[in-house]
Amino acid sequence: MKTLCIFFLLAVTASYNAFSQQIIGRVTDKSGRPLEGAGVAIIGTADGATSDSTGAFRFQTSAAGPLMLQVSYLGYKTREVPVQAGVPVTVKLVTDPATLAPVVVSAGSFTAGDKSKGAVMTAMDVVSVAGNGGDVANAVRTLPGAQQIGEREGLFVRGGTGLETRQFIDGTLVPQPYFAALPGLPQFNRISSPFLFDGIVFSSGGYSALYGQGLSGALVLETQDLPDKSSAVVGISPMVAVAGVQRLARNKRSSFSLNTRYMTWEYYARLVPQNPEYAKGPAYAITEANLRAKTGKTGMLKVYANFGYHHAGLYKNDVDSTALRNGFMSEDRNLYVNISHRSMPGKNWRLDLAAAFNHNTTDIRRTVTDAFKNPVHIPQAPYLYKEGDSSATETFAQARAVISRYFPGSQVLRAGGEVQLGWRDELYAAFAEMEWKLATSLALRTGLRFEHSRLLRDAVLAPRISLAYRLGSNSQLNAAYGVFYQKAEMPYLFTNPDLPQAKATHYILNYLRHGNNRLFRAELFYKQYNRLLTTTGQPAMNGRGQAHGLEFFWRDKKSIPLLDYWVSYSYLHTKREHLHYPGLLAPSYAAPHTLSIVAKRFFEPIRTSVNLSYAYAAGRPYYDISATGQLRDKGTTKAYSVLNLSLAHMLSLFPHWKEKDFTVIALGVNNILGTKQVFGYEYSYNGANKAPLTLPATRNFFIGIFMSLGIDRTADYLNENL
Amino acid sequence: MKKIIVFLMMALPIAASAQEPAAQQLATAVSRLNTAHATAEYQQLANQFQRLAAAQPDQWLPVYYAAVANMRIAFLNKEKAMLFSAQAEEQIKQAISLLKKSGGSPKDEAEAYTVYSFIERARVEADPMVNGRQYGPLAGQYLAQARKLDPQNPRALYLDGLIKFQTPAMWGGDKEKAKELFTAALQQFATPPASAVAPQWGQSDCKSMLEQAK
Numbered sequence: 001m002k003t004l005c006i007f008f009l010l011a012v013t014a015s016y017n018a019f020s021q022q023i024i025g026r027v028t029d030k031s032g033r034p035l036e037g038a039g040v041a042i043i044g045t046a047d048g049a050t051s052d053s054t055g056a057f058r059f060q061t062s063a064a065g066p067l068m069l070q071v072s073y074l075g076y077k078t079r080e081v082p083v084q085a086g087v088p089v090t091v092k093l094v095t096d097p098a099t100l101a102p103v104v105v106s107a108g109s110f111t112a113g114d115k116s117k118g119a120v121m122t123a124m125d126v127v128s129v130a131g132n133g134g135d136v137a138n139a140v141r142t143l144p145g146a147q148q149i150g151e152r153e154g155l156f157v158r159g160g161t162g163l164e165t166r167q168f169i170d171g172t173l174v175p176q177p178y179f180a181a182l183p184g185l186p187q188f189n190r191i192s193s194p195f196l197f198d199g200i201v202f203s204s205g206g207y208s209a210l211y212g213q214g215l216s217g218a219l220v221l222e223t224q225d226l227p228d229k230s231s232a233v234v235g236i237s238p239m240v241a242v243a244g245v246q247r248l249a250r251n252k253r254s255s256f257s258l259n260t261r262y263m264t265w266e267y268y269a270r271l272v273p274q275n276p277e278y279a280k281g282p283a284y285a286i287t288e289a290n291l292r293a294k295t296g297k298t299g300m301l302k303v304y305a306n307f308g309y310h311h312a313g314l315y316k317n318d319v320d321s322t323a324l325r326n327g328f329m330s331e332d333r334n335l336y337v338n339i340s341h342r343s344m345p346g347k348n349w350r351l352d353l354a355a356a357f358n359h360n361t362t363d364i365r366r367t368v369t370d371a372f373k374n375p376v377h378i379p380q381a382p383y384l385y386k387e388g389d390s391s392a393t394e395t396f397a398q399a400r401a402v403i404s405r406y407f408p409g410s411q412v413l414r415a416g417g418e419v420q421l422g423w424r425d426e427l428y429a430a431f432a433e434m435e436w437k438l439a440t441s442l443a444l445r446t447g448l449r450f451e452h453s454r455l456l457r458d459a460v461l462a463p464r465i466s467l468a469y470r471l472g473s474n475s476q477l478n479a480a481y482g483v484f485y486q487k488a489e490m491p492y493l494f495t496n497p498d499l500p501q502a503k504a505t506h507y508i509l510n511y512l513r514h515g516n517n518r519l520f521r522a523e524l525f526y527k528q529y530n531r532l533l534t535t536t537g538q539p540a541m542n543g544r545g546q547a548h549g550l551e552f553f554w555r556d557k558k559s560i561p562l563l564d565y566w567v568s569y570s571y572l573h574t575k576r577e578h579l580h581y582p583g584l585l586a587p588s589y590a591a592p593h594t595l596s597i598v599a600k601r602f603f604e605p606i607r608t609s610v611n612l613s614y615a616y617a618a619g620r621p622y623y624d625i626s627a628t629g630q631l632r633d634k635g636t637t638k639a640y641s642v643l644n645l646s647l648a649h650m651l652s653l654f655p656h657w658k659e660k661d662f663t664v665i666a667l668g669v670n671n672i673l674g675t676k677q678v679f680g681y682e683y684s685y686n687g688a689n690k691a692p693l694t695l696p697a698t699r700n701f702f703i704g705i706f707m708s709l710g711i712d713r714t715a716d717y718l719n720e721n722l
Numbered sequence: 723m724k725k726i727i728v729f730l731m732m733a734l735p736i737a738a739s740a741q742e743p744a745a746q747q748l749a750t751a752v753s754r755l756n757t758a759h760a761t762a763e764y765q766q767l768a769n770q771f772q773r774l775a776a777a778q779p780d781q782w783l784p785v786y787y788a789a790v791a792n793m794r795i796a797f798l799n800k801e802k803a804m805l806f807s808a809q810a811e812e813q814i815k816q817a818i819s820l821l822k823k824s825g826g827s828p829k830d831e832a833e834a835y836t837v838y839s840f841i842e843r844a845r846v847e848a849d850p851m852v853n854g855r856q857y858g859p860l861a862g863q864y865l866a867q868a869r870k871l872d873p874q875n876p877r878a879l880y881l882d883g884l885i886k887f888q889t890p891a892m893w894g895g896d897k898e899k900a901k902e903l904f905t906a907a908l909q910q911f912a913t914p915p916a917s918a919v920a921p922q923w924g925q926s927d928c929k930s931m932l933e934q935a936k
Contacts, residue, residue, distance in 0.1 A: 037762065039769030046744050046777035050766040072772075074805050516801055517849060604890045 020060040021085030027051045027071055030094050038073040038093070043080065061085075129598055130613040130646040130668060135192045136200060137167070137177070137219060141615075142596045144523070144551035144568040145204030145217070148617040148640055149589055151679040151693045153178045153187040156589050157204045158527055159547030159574030160216025160504075164486065167219045168211055170302065170340040172356035173420065175396040179284065179310045180332035180362045184276065184682075184693050188284060190308045190334060193259075196290075198224045204551075205506040205525055206480030209431045209447025209464045210402065210414060215486040215504045215529075223340075225300055226255050226292050230710050233259075237666075237704025239268050246290075246710075254293035261286045274696040279373070280313030280329070298344035306336045315373060318386075319691045320684045324376070326386055327367035334360045350404040352416075358396040365389050381627075382685035394490070397421040409437045423490055424497070425455035433464075441470035451485060455497050460485050474515035480508040492539045500541050503531040517558040523551045532578040536629050545576025545584065565599040581623075582631050588680055591617035591640070609648045616641045624683040624690070632687045637678045644670045646702070659709045668702035671695065748774055748784060749918040755787065756923055761798045767791040775813075782820040782830070783919055789813035789837055790923060796844035803848035810841045832872030833921045839864035839881055861885075876910035877921065879903050880928045887935060897935060904932040 027038040034055025041048030047061040061067070069089065072078040076093035083089050125139065132138035137155055140146055147156035154162020167174040169191065178187045199222030207218045227246055235242035244259035264283035265274075291303040310332040318324035340354040367375045368383050378384070402416030415432040433447035447464040464482035471477055485501040492499060510523040525548060532543030555566035572592055575584045595616040602609045617640040624633035646668035654661050671677070676698070681690040751770050758764055768791035775784035792810035796803040818834045820826075842861035845853050865885070868878040883903030889895030907928050915922040 037765035037769075039772055041769075041773040041776065044777075046747060046773045048769065048773045050769045072769075074802070074809055607890075 020062045022058060022060055023047075023067070023069065023083055023085060023089075024056075024058045024087075025069070025083070025089035025091060026055045027057065027073065027091050027093065028055050029076070030092060032092075035073050035076070035093060038071055038076075040069055040071050040091075042083075043068040043070050125600075130611040130644040130670075132613075135189050136197070136221065137189050137192075140202045140219060142566070142568060142598050142613065143202055143204075144521075144553050144570045144594075144596075146202075146570075146594075147589055147591060148594055148596070148615045148642075149679070150186060150640070150642075150677060150695060151184050152181065153189070155217060155219065157217035158525060158549065159545070159572060159576065159587065159590050161587075161589065163489065164214060164216035165219065166211075166214035166217075167221065169221050169304075169338055169356070170223055171210070171352060171354045171400050171402065172338060172340075172398045172418075173211075173213060174336070174356075175358050175422070176334060176360050176394070179308065179334075180330050180364070182282065182312055182314065182330070183328055184316070185282075185314075185696060188263075190286065190336065191288075191306055193288075196223055196288075196304075197221045204523075205527065206464070206466060206482045206508045208445070208466075209433045209449040209462065209482075210416070212429055212431075212449050212451060212462065212484070213420075213427075213486050215484050215502055216527075223302055223304060223338075224292075225302075226252065226294070227257075230255075231708060232710060233706065233708040235704055235706035237702065238271075239263055239265060239702070240704060242706065244288075254291070256292075257288075257290040259286075259288040259290075272697050272699075272701065276314040276316035276328075276696065278313070278696075279315055279327075280311060282310065282312035282314075285309045295341070296343065300342045302338075302340050304336075304338045306334075308332070308334045308336075315369070317691070318368065319682050319689055320382055320686075323371065324383070325369045325371065325373065327365070327369050327373065327375070329365040329367075330362065331364075332360070332362045334358065348406040350406070352400075352402040352404070354398075354400045356396075356398045359394075361391070361393045363389070363391045394423060395421075396423075411435055411437050423493075425453055425487075425493070427454075427487070428452045443468040451501075453487065453501070455493065456487065456500060457498065458500050460501060460503075475511070475513040478508070478510040478512065480506065480510075482506050488533050488539070488541070492533060492535070496539045499533065499539060500531065502529070502533060502541060504529050517556070519553070519555045521551075521553040525549060525551075527574075529576055529578075532576060534577060534581075535579050536582065543576065543578040543581075545574065545578065547572060547574035547576075547590075549573060563599060563601045565597065568594075568596045570594040580625055580629065582625060582629050585623065585631075586621045588620055588622050591620045593618040607650045609650070611646045611648075613644045614642070620680065622680040624681075624687050626687060627685070633683070633690075635681075637680060640677055640679070641675055642670070642677065643672050643675075644668070645672050653707065657709075661707050661709050663705065663707040665705050666702065668700075670700040670702075671698060674698045744774055744777055745919070748787075752787065752919050752922065755791065756925070758794070761795055764791045764794045764798070768795065780820065780824075782817045782824070782826065782834075785813050785820065786817040786834060786837065786921070789817060789841070790921075793837060793841050793844055796841065797847065800848050803844055807841050807844045807848075810844075811838070814838050814841060828871040829875070832868045832875045832878060835864045835868035835871065836875060836878040836881060839868060839878075843881070843885070874910050876907045876928070877924045879907035879910060880924055880931070883907060883928075883935075884931060887931065901932065901935040904928055904935055908932060 023042070027035045027040065029035055034053065036051060036053045036055065038051040039048065040051065040057050042061050042063050045061060045063045047059060047063060049057040049059040051057045067083050068080050069083040070078065070080050071091045071093065073093055075096060077096045079091055079093060081089060081091055129139045129142055140155060141148060145157050149156050152162065155165040156162050157165045167177045174191065177189055177191065179190060181187055201220040203218045203220065205217060211218050211220065227248055230246060230248045232245045233242065240261065240263045242261045244257065246255060246257035248255045262285050264281055265278055266281055266283065269278035286306065286308045289305045293301045295301050312330050314328045315325050318326050335358070337357045338354070340352070342350070342352050345351050366387050368378060368386050369375050398418060398420045400416065400418035402414055405413045407413070412435045417430040420427040429449060429451045431447065431449040433445060436444040438444055445466040449462040449464065450459065451462070452459040462483040462485055466480040467478065469477045484504045484506065487493065487501050488499045505528045507526045508523060510521065513520045527547040529545035531541045532545060534540055534543040549570060549572040551570045553566065553568050557564045572590055574590050575586050577584045597614045600609065600611045619636040619639050621634065621636055623631060626632050646666065649665045651663050652660055653663050677695050679693040681692055683690045751767055755767055758767060768788055771784050771788035771791055775788055778784055789810045792806045792813065796806035796810060799806065814834055814837050818831070821830055821834060839861045842857045842864060845857040846861060865878060865881055868875060869882065872878065883900040886896050886903060887900035911925040911928060
């Protein structure tokens with residue numbers, strides 16, 4: 001039996017060998033690890049095989065003559081090697097850089113918006129983060145690097161004040177992004193609709209040389225091009241009424257939109273008492289107009305105008321006397337216009353032109369009153385300082401041009417200049433930046449920014465360098481260095497026009513890993529404030545400070561089905577000598593630990609999206625600095641901890657209309673647990689009494705109904721919950 | 723001894739396949755595609771169809787099938803979905819251009835556009851948030867093209883049903899309509915393929931989706 005079998009075997013093999021030959025071998029990667037599933041084939045025939053889990057392959061071919069073997073594996077370079085029948089061959093493949101996504105410089109920045117691949121957030125994320133009121137800048141506070149500040153507006157980034165993070169729209173600086181500040185309350189952003197933008201980059205340091213005048217950070221917003229179709233929106237809630245239309249021309253080459261929004265807290269405050277007392281408003285009327293048109297073959301012209309009117313009247317108890325109250329009345333009018341044009345004058349050229357104009361008048365009246373809001377005049381300190389009228393008019397204009405030249409291998413050179421015309425001053429800036437791809441896994445961005453101010457009579461050079469190195473197909477290491485300048489605020493320049501610019505130097509090291517609907521980012525930074533404004537004596541640029549810290553970010557849309565969440569943690573250690581601080585102190589807006597968690601889930605059967613956000617900030621330092629500059633008292637507030645909830649129910653009220661409506665009923669509660677929050681303390685003039693700075697009401701409620709026709713914004717939810 | 727026999731049994735089919743004429747090989751591979759489930763199987767088939775396409779560069783079917791196999795991998799392997807769908811797209815584009823050159827029938831073109839739509843769909847499913855906006859409409863566009871060229875194509879009917887099934891009702895999804903489409907697709911699947919190599923994959927997926935829809 002055995003011999004018979006062997007004989008049979010020999011016979012069969014022999015018969016094959018008579019007209020075919022066996023090709024054997026192995027496919028591995030550069031380091032010798034087997035590649036399973038590689039395709040091998042004899043060129044010119046259909047003979048071949050697929051490598052197994054050990055990388056081995058074996059097949060017969062009847063082809064004659066010298067044989068060439070083609071080996072291919074997706075993501076690797078295809079190789080052709082000569083083979084001989086019966087002689088094992090090992091084929092090593094190397095990765096094909098063309099199939100890897102290019103390395104992108106990303107130290108210090110978060111990209112949001114719908115256009116960008118590496119985006120952390122979409123416009124819908126911005127709207128749906130619980131408790132942010134649909135405000136871009138507020139949503140950014142759920143990212144690492146930004147402080148949880150509840151008593152005033154602005155992005156407080158890595159030990160910097162709210163004024164040190166600037167906003168840019170289509171390249172131009174927005175000089176006054178917020179309505180006139182209210183004492184002890186956060187103010188709204190004038191330009192807040194996230195759907196206006198399709199590119200949002202939040203940089204907590206080390207940003208590009210294309211931007212300047214922000215010592216700590218930048219929020220770079222890019223407006224949308226033409227909409228997909230015409231649409232209309234109306235919305236109503238006890239605090240807000242919204243109406244808008246957007247019309248796309250029939251030839252789809254231009255569009256026009258008009259939006260108006262009225263908000264008032266007057267009726268809400270009657271229902272839910274607020275402290276300070278809301279005597280008038282705060283009320284806001286915002287009208288936005290938008291024109292977008294294609295020009296020529298590649299051009300895109302965008303004109304955006306925003307007119308905002310705001311008034312407020314607040315009364316709160318005087319910290320120095322229980323019998324007295326402080327009144328605060330403000331009125332603010334602001335016109336902002338942004339015109340930008342983008343075109344491709346040549347095959348590898350892009351030209352960006354932009355101009356922006358802002359005109360603002362703000363009137364403020366501060367009064368000291370009795371318990372019945374009748375003004376009283378007490379001609380002595382400190383009451384004398386608590387009253388007075390002020391009126392300010394500010395005009396700002398900016399023009400800017402950037403030319404970009406694209407080189408092979410996604411290398412880009414950008415260069416340009418801008419002029420900012422502000423009060424009594426013109427700031428000229430010129431900048432150039434090159435994005436190099438030094439190797440397939442190494443990208444470098446080098447930039448230089450030159451600024452000259454006529455008023456300050458100084459010229460500064462700000463170098464910026466950023467580097468990205470790919471570690472694996474999903475991870476990269478980034479580093480950034482940069483020098484940043486910012487002019488002192490207007491009131492100080494008014495009396496001391498020769499104050500040099502404040503200066504900071506950033507050093508950033510970053511690790512990024514993403515893929516498969518998860519993103520992890522860790523960033524280590526050191527920031528040196530080389531020059532800061534001090535006001536202890538005559539305003540001078542002799543303050544200094546430093547900040548260092550470590551931040552983590554994790555976003556995961558995969559691990560728990562249907563749940564999308566992100567977690568940010570920031571550790572910050574910072575000290576600075578600035579403004580009225582009598583020496584190096586940890587600033588009162590800087591918490592050493594900040595944690596933010598956002599979670600969202602869409603429940604399809606009930607068509608409702610549930611969003612929860614939680615923020616925690618360790619206690620912040622507070623100080624009592626007397627009028628004479630003495631540090632009389634200091635302490636640390638209790639920790640801040642807030643849980644916000646928002647629900648959005650989607651429905652169609654008129655499903656049989658030709659243009660079906662898309663309606664959202666939104667419901668929200670901020671600080672749902674009713675935690676008492678303390679942001680700091682206000683001290684009496686003699687230092688004997690202190691009053692906590694807290695929320696105007698323990699909880700904040702929101703309810704509203706919004707209906708859109710034409711464009712289905714709910715589709716944004718779909719994309720995330722598919 | 724046993725080992726040798728086992729080895730022989732294993733070596734034989736490989737050796738035999740190398741000896742078969744290309745047309746025979748294509749038919750065998752097409753029937754294997756009907757029952758394939760795992761990524762490794764699809765990878766073997768993708769490579770084999772690719773070899774057949776290289777050997778018969780003027781035929782649309784081998785390269786069409788290579789695209790199908792790569793598209794199936796793109797659905798199975800989310801990590802590499804973008805790579806495989808890029809490969810599949812290149813192949814389906816070639817199949818379409820071959821069809822156009824040879825004046826292929828609208829029915830054949832419908833097959834190719836259906837696969838194109840599946841490829842875009844694979845990209846959407848790889849990362850809905852990032853890719854949905856960009857590739858979702860493309861998937862719809864190619865499917866509409868396929869449905870127009872051949873309203874009775876079972877695979878196009880199936881994909882149409884699949885999209886209707888997976889999309890929540892408020893955004894135009896319709897489970898009832900999806901069921902109808904799956905049923906209609908299965909009726910068309912019942913018609914035996916025009917030849918052993920004519921497109922015939924997808925029947926079992928459609929059946930299992932109809933089960934789910936019930």
